[in-house]
Amino acid sequence: xxxxxxxxxxxxxxxxxxxxxxxxxxxxxxxxxxxxxxxxxxxxxxxxxxxxxxxxxxxxxxxxxxxxxxxxxxxxxxxxxxxxxxxxxxxxxxxxxxxxxxxxxxxxxxxxxxxxxxxxxxxxxxxxxxxxxxxxxxxxxxxxxxxxxxxxxxxxxxxxxxxxxxxxxxxxxxxxxxxxxxxxxxxxxxxxxxxxxxxxxxxxxxxxxxxxxxxxxxxxxxxxxxxxxxxxxxxxxxxxxxxxxxxxxxxxxxxxxxxxxxxxxxxxxxxxxxxxxxxxxxxxxxxxxxxxxxxxxxxxxxxxxxxxxxxxxxxxxxxxxxxxxxxxxxxxxxxxxxxxxxxxxxxxxxxxxxxxxxxxxxxxxxxxxxxxxxxxxxxxxxxxxxxxxxxxxxxxxxxxxxxxxxxxxxxxxxxxxxxxxxxxxxxxxxxxxxxxxxxxxxxxxxxxxxxxxxxxxxxxxxxxxxxxxxxxxxxxxxxxxxxxxxxxxxxxxxxxxxxxxxxxxxxxxxxxxxxxxxxxxxxxxxxxxxxxxxxxxxxxxxxxxxxxxxxxxxxxxxxxxxxxxxxxxxxxxxxxxxxxxxxxxxxxxxxxxxxxxxxxxxxxxxxxxxxxxxxxxxxxxxxxxxxxxxxxxxxxxxxxxxxxxxxxxxxxxxxxxxxxxxxxxxxxxxxxxxxxxxxxxxxxxxxxxxxxxxxxxx
Numbered sequence: 001x002x003x004x005x006x007x008x009x010x011x012x013x014x015x016x017x018x019x020x021x022x023x024x025x026x027x028x029x030x031x032x033x034x035x036x037x038x039x040x041x042x043x044x045x046x047x048x049x050x051x052x053x054x055x056x057x058x059x060x061x062x063x064x065x066x067x068x069x070x071x072x073x074x075x076x077x078x079x080x081x082x083x084x085x086x087x088x089x090x091x092x093x094x095x096x097x098x099x100x101x102x103x104x105x106x107x108x109x110x111x112x113x114x115x116x117x118x119x120x121x122x123x124x125x126x127x128x129x130x131x132x133x134x135x136x137x138x139x140x141x142x143x144x145x146x147x148x149x150x151x152x153x154x155x156x157x158x159x160x161x162x163x164x165x166x167x168x169x170x171x172x173x174x175x176x177x178x179x180x181x182x183x184x185x186x187x188x189x190x191x192x193x194x195x196x197x198x199x200x201x202x203x204x205x206x207x208x209x210x211x212x213x214x215x216x217x218x219x220x221x222x223x224x225x226x227x228x229x230x231x232x233x234x235x236x237x238x239x240x241x242x243x244x245x246x247x248x249x250x251x252x253x254x255x256x257x258x259x260x261x262x263x264x265x266x267x268x269x270x271x272x273x274x275x276x277x278x279x280x281x282x283x284x285x286x287x288x289x290x291x292x293x294x295x296x297x298x299x300x301x302x303x304x305x306x307x308x309x310x311x312x313x314x315x316x317x318x319x320x321x322x323x324x325x326x327x328x329x330x331x332x333x334x335x336x337x338x339x340x341x342x343x344x345x346x347x348x349x350x351x352x353x354x355x356x357x358x359x360x361x362x363x364x365x366x367x368x369x370x371x372x373x374x375x376x377x378x379x380x381x382x383x384x385x386x387x388x389x390x391x392x393x394x395x396x397x398x399x400x401x402x403x404x405x406x407x408x409x410x411x412x413x414x415x416x417x418x419x420x421x422x423x424x425x426x427x428x429x430x431x432x433x434x435x436x437x438x439x440x441x442x443x444x445x446x447x448x449x450x451x452x453x454x455x456x457x458x459x460x461x462x463x464x465x466x467x468x469x470x471x472x473x474x475x476x477x478x479x480x481x482x483x484x485x486x487x488x489x490x491x492x493x494x495x496x497x498x499x500x501x502x503x504x505x506x507x508x509x510x511x512x513x514x515x516x517x518x519x520x521x522x523x524x525x526x527x528x529x530x531x532x533x534x535x536x537x538x539x540x541x542x543x544x545x546x547x548x549x550x551x552x553x554x555x556x557x558x559x560x561x562x563x564x565x566x567x568x569x570x571x572x573x574x575x576x577x578x579x580x581x582x583x584x585x586x587x588x589x590x591x592x593x594x595x596x597x598x599x600x601x602x603x604x605x606x607x608x609x610x611x612x613x614x615x616x617x618x619x620x621x622x623x624x625x626x627x628x629x630x631x632x633x634x635x636x637x638x639x640x641x642x643x644x645x646x647x648x649x650x651x652x653x654x655x656x657x658x659x660x661x662x663x664x665x666x667x668x669x670x671x672x673x674x675x676x677x678x679x680x681x682x683x684x685x686x687x688x689x690x691x692x693x694x695x696x697x698x
């Protein structure tokens with residue numbers, strides 16, 4: 001009998017063993033040695049955090065002027081001269097307030113007439129400091145939604161430490177207490193809204209799974225007195241969806257019940273609930289539903305659309321009668337269409353006016369629209385050359401609030417009438433630094449592909465163009481979020497008054513010029529955003545406003561990714577970098593917390609073709625030894641359940657092992673905002689600006 005087959009079998013086994021050993025070696029080489037830092041609250045990881053916090057805070061807080069910056073920022077944040085931001089519910093204005101006495105804050109209300117008098121007679125409804133002490137939980141107030149039309153009951157949202165996951169509890173404003181055995185949603189990334197006093201439309205984790213992004217997968221109608229798990233399901237999506245949310249909009253004519261199913265961050269379906277059943281609407285998958293107003297459903301287009309023998313441009317706002325839409329009709333009407341250098345940033349409505357906030361070359365203009373067979377536009381006489389943001393509106397009248405600010409004008413609250421166009425000033429923030437010494441200029445840099453990128457420069461009028469000015473460049477460049485001129489007392493007292501120059505860049509990826517400006521920087525085109533940033537830096541240097549030795553950069557979240565790419569790609573341009581709550585490991589970002597929801601923005605690193613372009617810029621994969629990187633300051637929060645703190649942690653550990661000097665601070669609470677109380681915010685500002693002065697002002 002031949003032994004040949006047995007010999008070949010053994011040879012195959014030996015070869016297989018060697019192959020397995022080789023594969024394990026490759027996997028070991030490719031394995032991330034810092035992945036243990038992704039265990040957010042593991043004792044070993046928290047010990048690492050504490051050591052880095054102590055080391056970095058010790059250096060930065062010992063810088064001259066640190067205590068002065070901290071005290072001034074705390075004074076600003078605790079100032080009683082701040083605007084109490086109003087939210088109109090019926091005859092009352094509601095406000096959440098934090099100061100030295102109420103560190104975690106109070107939720108309060110005053111009658112609208114009293115509020116407008118300038119000396120509101122506030123009635124405290126809920127003291128978050130007392131609640132936190134009672135429950136032994138560091139509660140963070142996340143908002144409240146009232147029951148139309150009397151607004152005697154609210155759904156109050158509270159987060160542990162500031163994360164996105166939160167609980168929802170029913171609150172009675174007459175008794176100033178949570179309703180005993182009232183509606184309660186356990187901690188989740190979901191929410192609820194009122195259908196009527198005894199019914200909620202709920203999207204949450206019902207105990208049988210959420211999407212891969214960590215968001216709700218179901219929408220249910222929940223009746224008072226029944227268990228949440230027994231609520232009536234009206235729609236269920238897929239685990240691979242980004243998320244499913246339900247929302248009830250209470251209007252005088254009808255309670256509209258809406259479901260939005262997001263298959264990605266920028267696409268999905270809309271459904272209306274009629275007679276307990278979800279009816280899918282036949283619409284483009286990237287259209288955005290803004291509001292329902294006087295029976296008209298208001299949409300904004302993210303792509304051009306030819307429908308019913310009409311052509312609507314990208315970025316246009318259109319409308320259709322609710323019943324017509326539900327019955328499959330296509331008779332859409334144009335509300336407003338932006339131009340080449342304009343965009344629409346906000347849409348809201350009063351009783352019978354639609355308010356549209358527009359940008360024209362990154363400067364705000366406010367319009368009122370009314371519908372009588374067709375849409376008619378009137379400009380509201382709001383201040384020019386700055387940033388307008390819409391505030392609360394009154395659904396029982398045409399009254400509304402809005403804010404105006406720019407780099408040198410503190411935020412001012414106005415009260416307006418959308419039907420008459422009349423406005424009146426309610427209150428202005430005090431100016432915390434002598435703005436008359438400064439001026440703002442708008443320039444344009446030319447990016448690598450020839451695109452003109454606008455940016456603002458705030459500086460002393462006496463600034464010399466000698467390349468020696470400490471300059472802080474801030475940008476975001478993502479998710480169609482525009483970066484607009486705004487007054488920052490913290491930047492004024494902590495940077496401008498110290499001799500610094502502040503720059504705000506309007507990169508592609510943002511929303512300054514509408515959907516096309518955003519879409520120009522998506523996925524495989526992401527490098528264009530980074531090229532825009534480098535181009536602004538180079539333009540600042542070429543104009544002799546600053547030099548690479550005097551140029552620092554700052555960005556958070558998606559802007560933290562921008563900073564990470566900037567200093568790894570062009571370390572020759574920057575001498576300081578503040579990288580806050582950042583994405584950095586783009587190989588694993590879609591596996592960490594809400595990361596999977598952003599694949600429409602960045603791409604899917606698990607698809608080889610998409611990883612090919614992501615890996616070229618991913619900071620964590622591209623940081624390497626022997627480079628002249630700036631001494632980066634990374635910040636994050638243990639309680640950030642949106643962008644995983646592991647991004648910043650791992651980058652710090654890797655750079656430290658590669659021999660780079662860096663700084664790191666992780667706040668133990670604060671969520672994605674990085675801080676929960678004014679003391680925490682003042683400390684964060686003091687650390688950031690002291691670091692920048694240390695690096696750019698010696």
